[in-house]
Amino acid sequence: MSRRIVELSPDPDAPFPPVDWALRDPDGLLAVGGDLSPTRFLNAYRNGIFPWFSEGEPILWWSPSQRAVFRTDGVHLAHRLRRRLRNSGWTVRADTAFAEVVAGCAAPRPGQHGTWITAGMQAAYQHLHALGHAHSIEVLDADGQLIGGLFGLSFGRMFCADSMYSAVSGASSLALAALAWRLRDWGWPLIDAQVPNAHTQRLGVDIWPRPRYLAALTELRDAPGLSQPWSDAFGHWSAAQVCPLLPHAPAA
Structure with a gap:
């Protein structure tokens, strides 16, 4: 079958095309257009x-053939990082600085000239946060200053991590580790990381074929979850409390 990019209807309730229509090159490109309304985003x-x-491009929608996925019992930290974090005085919390975490993730990395988290995307995530669907995990230093974190969407018992950042080395790793620990405690087995990179591979990401990911997603997306802000349910934890509860990274 000849594959082509589908142009989405202006109606935010209109369904997406089947994901097996996605292109092989570039891998996973499925559709173009539409909007960033909460209805379409969640769909x-x-x-x-x-x-x-990127800025200046139309909205592009993707479903890659290989998916980066963390098992919530599989996120691990290297021994040296664990030791540094235990003595850092850092703490982790949720949903108290969502806009700041998104802005930190949107800041261009060294050597980059732009970001995929455009102003329109930031506004869309902020809307989803106000509706209780988007959440941030925040890392604070010993003086209570925000130094990193991550954000993403949740529905059912599924968390889809969109981006993470560190203003101080190790902060995003602690945010992910704390998120995995809390989700595991809630009975949520997976964190979607979309596409792998060198950083997530060091933290224990798995690579699943799209059908396996979709099967797990279908099972988890309608399960009872948490629709309110996470600040109370997540709690306020020190790095010294989190690190001993994580699996060790495998020996090199």
Whole structure:
């Protein structure tokens, strides 16, 4: 079958095309257009699709053939990092600085000239946060200053991590580790990380074929979850409390 990019209807309730229509090159490109309304955003994520585009481009929607996934019992930290974090005085909390975490993730990395987290994307995530669907995990230093974190969407018992950042080395790793620990405690087995990179591979990401990911997503997306802000349910934890509860990284 000849594959082509589908142009989405202006109606935010219109369904996405089947994900097996996604292109092989570039891998996973499925559709173009539409909007970033909460209805369309959630419909996309609930079907294994996410937006990824740069400023000046149309909205592009993706469902890659290989998916980066963390098992919540499988996130691990290197021994040296664990030792540094235990003595850092850092703490982790949730949903108290969502806009700041998104802005930190949107800041261009060294050597980059732009970001996929455009102003429009930031506004869309802020809307989803106000509705109780988007959450941030925040890392604070010993003086209570925000030094890193991550954010993403949740529905059912599924968390889809969109981006993370560190203003101080190790902060994003602690945010992910604390998130995995709390989700595991809640009975949530997976964190979607979309596409792998060198950083997530060091933290224990698995690579699943799209059908396996979609099967797990279908099982988890309608399960009872948490629709309110996470600040109370997540709690306020020190790095010294989190690190001993994580699996060790495998020996090199």
